[in-house]
Amino acid sequence: MEGRGSAVNTPATSRPVTRRSKSYGRSCVEAPSYFWQTPGHLTVLKIPTSREAAKSQIITNKVDPEHIALLVKNEWKLSYVTPLYRFRHTELKSYSKHLSAFIIAERQQGVAVEVGLEAGFKVTFTSVLGLAETSEDAETVFIQIQSKPVFAAAADAPKVVWRGWLTCVNGDPEYLRALPPDFVSLPLFCTSGPESLTTLVKSWFERAFDCNFGSLALNSTTLNWLAALWTGCHPTCNIRYLKLAWSLPSQPPLDVSYTVNPQDAWELWNSIHPEESTDGRIDIKEVQSFMNGLETHFFRHFKIYLSAGKLVKVSTALGSAQLDGKIKIGNSDYITTLLTMLTECALLKMLT
Amino acid sequence: MADLSNLTGLVSEPSGEIDSSVSSASNRSLRLAEKEKRKAKADPFGLAVKYLSQVEAGTVVRGNDELERNLVVVETVALSKGLPPEVITVLLDMALSLNAGTVNCTRVLKFLIPATVVPQEAIVKGVSWLCVGKMPMNAQVLFVRWVLTVFDLIDCKDNLRSIYGFIFSFVTEENLCPFICHLLYLLTMREHVHPYRVRKLLDIQAKMGRQPFLTQLLALYKVFRPDLVTLSLPSRARTGFKNHSSTWKVALSAVQKKNKSAVSVDQSLTLDVKEKPSSRKRKLHHLAIPSLSSAFDSNSSKKVFRLQELQSFKELLENIHHIELPAQMGSLLGSALALHYLDCVQDESAFLRLNFWLGHSLQEEFLLCPVDGSSDNTSEACRFLSTVLFSQQFLQEGFSSTESFLYKFLRVWDGSLLRPQILDLLSDIPLMPSFYVHKLLFEPLKQLYFTSTVFFKCSVIECLNSMLVKWLTWHSVSASDGGLDISLNSNSTMTMTLSGFMDSVMELVHFVGLLASEGLRLENCHILLLNQSLAFYETVCDMFVKYSLPLIIMPPAGVFYPALFATDSISVDRLGYIMYRYRKNLTLAKKQEQQREKTPHISRNTYNEFNRNLQAMVNSMWNSWWCIPGSDLEIDKELIALSKVAEPWCRFDLIHHPALFSYAIEFHQRCWPERKDVDLGSIKTGKYWNWYMEFLFNQGFDGLKNFIQTNTGTAPH
Secondary structure (H helix, E strand, O other): OOOOOHHHHOOOOOOEEEOOOOOOOOOOOOOOOHHHHOOHHHOOOOOOOEEEOOOOOOHHHOOOHHHHHHHHHOEEEEEEEOOEEOOOHHHHHHHHHHHHHHHHHHHOOOOOEEOOOOEOEEEEEEEEOOOOOOOOOOOEEEEEEEEOOOOOOOOOOOEEEEEEEEEOOOOOHHHHHHOOOOEEOOOEEEEEOOHHHHHHHHHHHHHHHOOOEEEOOOOHHHHHHHHHHHHHOOOOOOOOOEEEEEEEOOOOOEEEEEEEOHHHHHHHHHHHOOOOOOOOEEEHHHHHHHHHHHHHHHHHHHOOOHHHOEEEEEEEOOEEEEOOOEEEEOOHHHHHHHHHHHHHHHHHHHHO | OHHHHHHHHHOOOOOOHHHHOOOOHHHHHHHHHHHHHHHHOOOHHHHHHHHHHOOOOOOOOOOOHHHHHHHHHHHHHHHHHOEOHHHHHHHHHHHHOOOOHHHHHHHHHHOOOEOOOEOHHHHHHHHHHHHHOOOOHHHHHHHHHHHHHOHHHEOOOHHHHHOHHHHHHHHHOOOOHHHHHHHHHHHOOHHHOOHHHHHHHHHHHHHHOOOHHHHHHHHHHHHHOOOOEEOOOOOOOOOOOOOOOHHHHHHHHHHHHHHOOOOOOOOOOOOOOOOOOOOOOOOOOOOOOOOOOOOOOOOOOOOOEEHHHOOOHHHHHHHHHHEEOOOOHHHHHHOHHHHHHHOOOOOHHHHHHHHHHHHHHHHHHHHOOOOOOHHHOHHHHHHHHHHHHHHHHHHOOOOHHHHHHHHHHHOOOOOOOOHHHHHHHHHOOOOOOHHHHHHHHHHHHHHHHHOOOHHHHHHHHHHHHHHHHHHHHHHHHHHHOOOOOOOOOHHHOOEEEHHHHHHHHHHHHHHHHHHHHHHHHHOOOOHHHHHHHHHHHHHHOOHHHHHOOOOOOOOOHHHHHHHHOOOOHHHHHHHHHHHHHHHHHHHHHHHHHHHHOOOOOOOHHHHHHHHHHHHHHHHHHHHOOOOOOOOOOOOOHHHHHHOOOOOHHHOOOOOOOOOOHHHHHHHHHHHOOOOOOOOHHHHHOHHHHHHHHHHHHOOOOHHHHHHHHHHOOOOOO
């Protein structure tokens, strides 16, 4: 046993030693995708400390106005999605058929359903072209479920019961590039409609594209950013109001709703971040001092430290966002800024 | 039918055997004689079969004594010994043609017990009689039930499969439908699933409601063609087919038992559909392992084998080149057979999918901690982690998603939640550069270690020991592979130089050295902790010989001396073994260096350190003196004098050592049973000393034995 000279097999010089061949997935310490695996401090996806100011763009020049109208109307509940395996934008028609068959089958457990038969539910998948900002972004997919009541008259139009869309706007290019071509990353999933249908749609996606969903709650920092970014838009587009809601951990809990005159808010913001001064980038410190300014003002009047509580909602005419992951898009011209931010939140949450 | 004349010969035993077959073997000669006698006569069974095969249509049945008599002959044989294949063909044809009337049709079907196999052609013919449509419904049902019962005895099924369409056409018969569905279930192949058949079944479903037999068949269709049909089974659905074999069950099993036929029939024709986990009221199902299913857009033109169809390892081997991965990679963890397949998968995307799923599940459950109170359910989490562990141990490799999960989880772990599972998962962490090991693993682990109980400390040392063994094993395997990069995908491999590997191992060994010596100090040399630490050094001391790693690291003083002065004999014995193995390793290293005249790859310091430890051990145990020249361990003589211990230098020799003291006493008693005053010093004199050594070695102290023998030159090399 000992006679088996080990040095015969093991030269003392440094010869490359490889990790076992089939590393299941990728190691956390190798280059291409370590941000997927590693804890915060090693992550490539860092929480940005500065961003570009919100810029208005007439989105309807790029995207079909009808599609945009669909996104603007509703309040959306947010989720994150891991990359979709073998999702193809060319197969949307067949997905429509399968999802509707799936919903019917799930609704009547134990009864088989033929794929492609239209009964009860009609599902439509559409791609919303033009919302993607970079070449790495996959095109947004919009899903609509219409229901035909059993006893409806023939002339009755089917009613839309559920809407949802998967999107990726300005997703981290390094992350997207690192994914093998079999995967499509549309990390942000917005839904509107009954929870039961949302669950069904999610579980269909999970089975069809081997992906997973998790709920996406926003954090206060994101809300702070939105408050500042939206306020900064006031000169170009009237934000009408800046409404902020706090929840204070007192006994009983105290909810504070704080509405600021848009002009006042903008003047405060402008004093912190002069419009003409910088290269258009906004630093997180500026955002913080903006919020501090608002909080100090409130303290002066009501002697309540808002910083002791949690900012739970921000809304302006451009849109609104809540801590529990609900958003509304008020003005389509600023949609890109909002979606960029939410895509980033979804990716960060996914990779925690 | 032409060779009916041969039938007599084919019937293995003449019919008269029935009675004598129960008789004992004692009158064997008698039986033989009788047999001879009978053979001379015409064979009644053969004649009866011959008669029955010639029954023509329109034969008068009522009052036909001859028919009745022949039927009885065949029936008796059938029920006692079963019928040979040819007779089955003949009788089935006779019965289904209704030549002997409807009553006899059911009667014949009921005693149609095969002795060995059922020829496929008989069934095909039977189906064609079914198509003629003359048979009454109860006979039709009986026939199909009979086919189901003997299905596993049918010699070959390809012709039966080619008349799938004919069989399928009977699903519309309401009474036949349950049995036809079962038969189709047993016959269906992928090519049989067509849209028009799916539609037909769905029509029937619409008429009859959700019948288990329809659901079962449709579920099979879904397996083959998920693009055509979809179905979701309720969690507590009644699945499987009812057992249709009751009519023949008793007779068939009796005959089979008697014939001890090699062909066995599955008596319980029910399907064992894997029971789904009972429906829980959990909102989030991220801890459920998905079930195997295929993607609906799977390539339908290619010949594929689906994992759901996989029943045995043999099937896996036969189909390994066209197995289709399931829609959800996570489902592979639920099946042991699928894990075998996973071990051969080379597709990078597949592992990425698996890791996405696993990472997501672990993250949602343990890091994002759902607030719906479901995380209280640790038994489920425990089951999940155990499955992951089982898979990792099966594949002998950790998943990268568990690895990265652990790095995050260690920072929030309280050290008690699911401790055994988490520590087991930790030990699967693959090799990585020392910088990362330290930052991601050791830092958080150190904090937990020093703030937890001694039992946790023991578990941590044990876990790191098993991690070290895995790393070393990996190294020895890859080194004997010639160090080639055998990975297909270059970007999925981490390359590491040998020195990088040694750095990581060194980091790990030093880390455990620190944990062990500090832990022993904190826990007052707890005996369990000491033993875990020594177990770790049993791995470390043999790295060169066992794993071909040119690295020898000595235990720190904080481990060595507590073991040397331990009060339990096991620790001392273990230390003896460890020192013995160190010596072996160092000797081999030295020999190789001299032979190859290469620069020494074991540092001088290691030899010195070993010698110092060796000297300390030999001196205290053997030579009864302490002074170790040049040692960093000098004890002030005056300080010892203060303790007022007589002859302090003798206190740790082989006689007075607290761990061995009781053995010395026992030895003394055996040697001088009459002596009242114990004088242990007398053991040291003359032959008694050798006897004492032998006595000690006979107590199972192999470690000490090896140590003493090699170091006193008494060992046979």
